[in-house]
Amino acid sequence: GNSVTQMEGPVTLSEEAFLTINCTYTATGYPSLFWYVQYPGEGLQLLLKATKADDKGSNKGFEATYRKETTSFHLEKGSVQVSDSAVYFCALRSLMDSSYKLIFGSGTRLLVRP
Amino acid sequence: DTGVSQDPRHKITKRGQNVTFRCDPISEHNRLYWYRQTLGQGPEFLTYFQNEAQLEKSRLLSDRFSAERPKGSFSTLEIQRTEQGDSAMYLCASSNSGRASTDTQYFGPGTRLTVL
Numbered sequence: 407g408n409s410v411t412q413m414e415g416p417v418t419l420s421e422e423a424f425l426t427i428n429c430t431y432t433a434t435g436y437p438s439l440f441w442y443v444q445y446p447g448e449g450l451q452l453l454l455k456a457t458k459a460d461d462k463g464s465n466k467g468f469e470a471t472y473r474k475e476t477t478s479f480h481l482e483k484g485s486v487q488v489s490d491s492a493v494y495f496c497a498l499r500s501l502m503d504s505s506y507k508l509i510f511g512s513g514t515r516l517l518v519r520p
Numbered sequence: 521d522t523g524v525s526q527d528p529r530h531k532i533t534k535r536g537q538n539v540t541f542r543c544d545p546i547s548e549h550n551r552l553y554w555y556r557q558t559l560g561q562g563p564e565f566l567t568y569f570q571n572e573a574q575l576e577k578s579r580l581l582s583d584r585f586s587a588e589r590p591k592g593s594f595s596t597l598e599i600q601r602t603e604q605g606d607s608a609m610y611l612c613a614s615s616n617s618g619r620a621s622t623d624t625q626y627f628g629p630g631t632r633l634t635v636l
Contacts, residue, residue: 410562442627449524450563450611450627457622495562499623505576506615506623507553510562 408433408503412496412511419486420519427481427514429470429496437498439463439472439479440508444493453481453494486518524628526612532634533602540598541631545614552595553625554587555611556580563611569595602635609633 413428431437441453441463454463459474468483479496496511525544533539545552550571555563566585568576571592581587584602589595599606609632613625 449629450613452624452626455624497562505565505568506551506625507565507568507576508555508563508613508625509565512560512562 408437408498408500408509410496410498410509410511412494412514415493415513415515416517417514418517418519421488422485423518425481425483425486425490425516427494427496427516429479429481429511431477431479431496431498433477433498433500435500435502436474437500439470440497440499441468441470441479441481442495442497442510444495444513446492450495486516488518488520491516491518524612524614524626526610526628526631528631529629530632530634532636534636535604536601538598538600539602539633540596541610541633543595543597543612543614543628545594545612546626549614549616549626550592551615551623551625552589553613553615554595554597555613557609557611557630558607566597566610599633602633604635607633607635 409432438457440455442450443453454465456463456472462471470481493513495513497508527542552569554566557563569589584600587597609630611630612628615625
């Protein structure tokens, strides 16, 4: 079945450090891929997405590239800020699923220290 | 457009009681989803509506759970005879019925249920 695997957290970084959060997936066909972010006390927000191989999603300085050959969608940011502290979820949606439901990874907590 | 709203934000109940949650999607969004998120885990799909029709239910949705979306607008999720294992955050999301590749789900803040 379809699934998403994320690196376990928490990830603790100093401000301005480089961030990578790994995400790999298993899916039939070619899914759409997403990163959602959940700030403390808030709901899930879409951070970025990519819908086909080699697409790069980007938003707020975050980037992720859809790699079909490695079935990966790693999240990166060149210089993190304290305000980036949150839980990040990688998700997929199978185009073969008429419901368009999302399948999420278990989340990775990021803590950025000043 | 105020986004997806959910009510209540928090619910504490005793085991065996019934609870009902409400979700108001973004207006004109015809797809509505319920997910459940337990501590330290990602959201898991529960059920999905297109307009007023409930088109898919997860095996996670036991017969104690029922969801409705009358008139294709707001939705309710009811849990009967709650159990401690039902304690979780219940998330609602909505989207337009665009192409699968472009459809984007917008999430509400969730209802946190605690069963004592």
